[in-house]
Amino acid sequence: MTDIEQLLQQIRNFRDARDWQQFHNSKDLAVALSIEASELLELFLWKGNEEADPQKLKEELADVLMYALLLTDKHGLDIKQIIEDKIKRNNEKYPVDKAKGTAKKYNEL
Amino acid sequence: MTDIEQLLQQIRNFRDARDWQQFHNSKDLAVALSIEASELLELFLWKGNEEADPQKLKEELADVLMYALLLTDKHGLDIKQIIEDKIKRNNEKYPVDKAKGTAKKYNEL
Amino acid sequence: MTDIEQLLQQIRNFRDARDWQQFHNSKDLAVALSIEASELLELFLWKGNEEADPQKLKEELADVLMYALLLTDKHGLDIKQIIEDKIKRNNEKYPVDKAKGTAKKYNEL
Amino acid sequence: MTDIEQLLQQIRNFRDARDWQQFHNSKDLAVALSIEASELLELFLWKGNEEADPQKLKEELADVLMYALLLTDKHGLDIKQIIEDKIKRNNEKYPVDKAKGTAKKYNEL
Numbered sequence: 001m002t003d004i005e006q007l008l009q010q011i012r013n014f015r016d017a018r019d020w021q022q023f024h025n026s027k028d029l030a031v032a033l034s035i036e037a038s039e040l041l042e043l044f045l046w047k048g049n050e051e052a053d054p055q056k057l058k059e060e061l062a063d064v065l066m067y068a069l070l071l072t073d074k075h076g077l078d079i080k081q082i083i084e085d086k087i088k089r090n091n092e093k094y095p096v097d098k099a100k101g102t103a104k105k106y107n108e109l
Numbered sequence: 110m111t112d113i114e115q116l117l118q119q120i121r122n123f124r125d126a127r128d129w130q131q132f133h134n135s136k137d138l139a140v141a142l143s144i145e146a147s148e149l150l151e152l153f154l155w156k157g158n159e160e161a162d163p164q165k166l167k168e169e170l171a172d173v174l175m176y177a178l179l180l181t182d183k184h185g186l187d188i189k190q191i192i193e194d195k196i197k198r199n200n201e202k203y204p205v206d207k208a209k210g211t212a213k214k215y216n217e218l
Numbered sequence: 219m220t221d222i223e224q225l226l227q228q229i230r231n232f233r234d235a236r237d238w239q240q241f242h243n244s245k246d247l248a249v250a251l252s253i254e255a256s257e258l259l260e261l262f263l264w265k266g267n268e269e270a271d272p273q274k275l276k277e278e279l280a281d282v283l284m285y286a287l288l289l290t291d292k293h294g295l296d297i298k299q300i301i302e303d304k305i306k307r308n309n310e311k312y313p314v315d316k317a318k319g320t321a322k323k324y325n326e327l
Numbered sequence: 328m329t330d331i332e333q334l335l336q337q338i339r340n341f342r343d344a345r346d347w348q349q350f351h352n353s354k355d356l357a358v359a360l361s362i363e364a365s366e367l368l369e370l371f372l373w374k375g376n377e378e379a380d381p382q383k384l385k386e387e388l389a390d391v392l393m394y395a396l397l398l399t400d401k402h403g404l405d406i407k408q409i410i411e412d413k414i415k416r417n418n419e420k421y422p423v424d425k426a427k428g429t430a431k432k433y434n435e436l
Contacts, residue, residue: 002112003111003112003113003189004112004113006189007188007189007192007193010192010193010196011192011196014196014199014200017205017209018203018205018208018209018210019209019210020208020212022210023212023264025158025159026153026158026159026161026166027153027156027157027158027159027161028158028263028264030146030149030150030152030153030161031150031259031260031262031263031358032263032264033146033149033150033173034143034146034147034149034150034256034259034361035256035259035260035263036146037139037142037143037145037146037147037173038143038146038252038253038256038257039256040139040142040143041139041140041142041143041249041252041253042249042253043139044135044136044139044249045246045249045250045253045430046241046246046250046430047136047430048136049134049135049136049137050134050135050136052135052136052139054184057135057180057184058184058186058191058194058195059191059194059195059198061177061180061181061186061191062191062192062194062195063195064142064146064173064177065174065177065181065188065191065192066192066195066196068170068173068174068177071166071170072170072174075163075166075167077167077170079116079174080112080115080116082167082168082170082171082174083116083119083120083171083174083175084116084119085167085168085171086167086168086171086172086175087119087120087123087175089168090123091123094127096126096127099127099129100126100127100128101127101128101131103129103132103372103373103374132373137372137373140249140368140371140372141372141373143252143365143368144365144368144369144372147361147362147365147366148365150358150361150362151358151362153358154321154355154358154359154362155321155350155355155359156321212263212264212265220330221329221330221331221407222330222331224407225406225407225410225411228410228411228414229410229414232414232417232418235423235427236421236423236426236427236428237427237428238430240428241430243376243377244371244376244377244379244384245371245374245375245376245377245379246376248364248367248368248370248371248379249368251364251367251368251391252361252364252365252367252368254364255357255360255361255363255364255365255391256361256364258357258360258361259357259358259360259361261357262353262354262357265354266354267352267353267354267355268352268353268354270353270354270357272402275353275398275402276402276404276409276412276413277409277412277413277416279395279398279399279404279409280409280410280412280413281413282360282364282391282395283392283395283399283406283409283410284410284413284414286388286391286392286395289384289388290388290392293381293384293385295385295388297334297392298330298333298334300385300386300388300389300392301334301337301338301389301392301393302334302337303385303386303389304385304386304389304390304393305337305338305341305393307386308341309341312345314344314345317345317347318344318345318346319345319346319349321347321350
């Protein structure tokens with residue numbers, strides 16, 4: 001994944017120029033990711049479904065992605081691989097004939 | 110980004126086979142992303158910094174990434190672009206000479 | 219619960235003086251509560267278990283409690299009642315002989 | 328606050344019967360609180376503003392409140408006090424003449 005690897009390099013460089021790897025244990029990375037997901041969600045608070053500020057949406061999505069990438073990188077995970085594996089699992093949890101057109105969780109199908 | 114586009118295709122196919130796009134407004138996608146980030150965080154609850162179950166870590170990270178990708182896709186965003194833009198902004202918020210070796214937030218530097 | 223009712227009155231007055239009840243649908247209250255819980259969590263980011271700023275801890279806990287109280291009030295719930303009911307349920311999910319001294323989730327006991 | 332103190336006693340008893348205080352450092356309590364807030368939010372995922380299951384709403388709200396109470400208790404905080412203090416601060420951040428009828432955040436008023 002040449003583009004992802006390029007991005008990871010830029011993210012690592014930014015982190016290492018500031019000597020921040022010392023803080024990047026997995027638990028705090030997961031906390032940071034959760035906080036960024038919350039900041040993204042805040043763009044919709046008290047608003048309609050499509051009313052988030054578009055510029056801020058880009059920035060908060062970027063923050064979420066960066067922490068997700070830092071975690072995958074720390075654990076030597078390949079993004080393509082883990083997503084494809086999860087889609088396979090989801091195919092079993094959410095068979096098309098049962099899940100089509102409904103938002104029910106898998107344990108309610 | 111050929112690999113990302115390939116992944117997005119798989120994610121879209123999974124969604125469309127189940128006719129789920131009707132539920133995927135931006136606010137609910139942000140809510141879903143926040144929930145997945147929380148499920149990832151739960152792998153560390155009451156535990157040490159590196160004690161999350163590795164298999165579950167892969168699965169929850171995949172879930173976070175999938176919702177993040179669905180949101181970028183919905184808004185026609187290029188992942189490479191938005192991350193590079195954010196790194197540029199962060200370079201200004203966290204200048205190396207002030208931010209090096211400290212975990213302080215930008216407004217405390 | 220006289221003290222809780224007093225607090226609720228103050229919270230309602232603050233809201234109504236600003237004509238904010240129009241925004242307080244249950245979903246957005248739940249989103250707000252989640253965001254405040256995240257802001258509380260952020261006080262511990264990159265830090266040790268007991269290193270949160272004590273003044274900010276009070277403020278963020280107050281924010282979490284206020285949104286929780288607004289939700290219970292909106293649904294006519296009695297805090298004492300719902301907590302006692304949940305403790306009863308937890309007694310079954312986490313029997314002392316199985317749960318004592320372990321942080322395992324109920325489905326792993 | 329006699330009723331709150333009674334509730335706290337029940338919560339402490341439940342915790343101590345299981346010897347769980349050893350896990351209850353402040354950071355993990357904040358993580359747990361954030362996770363419960365997320366489980367509450369999940370009741371609204373893909374749904375309308377008032378479509379959460381009422382029974383589950385009670386249970387998740389109870390979980391949120393219990394962790395909030397455990398944190399206030401651990402830090403010797405009085406719920407009435409911290410909420411009243413926050414309302415005072417909010418009175419300044421959100422003056423009625425500026426904040427009335429708008430959902431804008433204080434830094435956008």
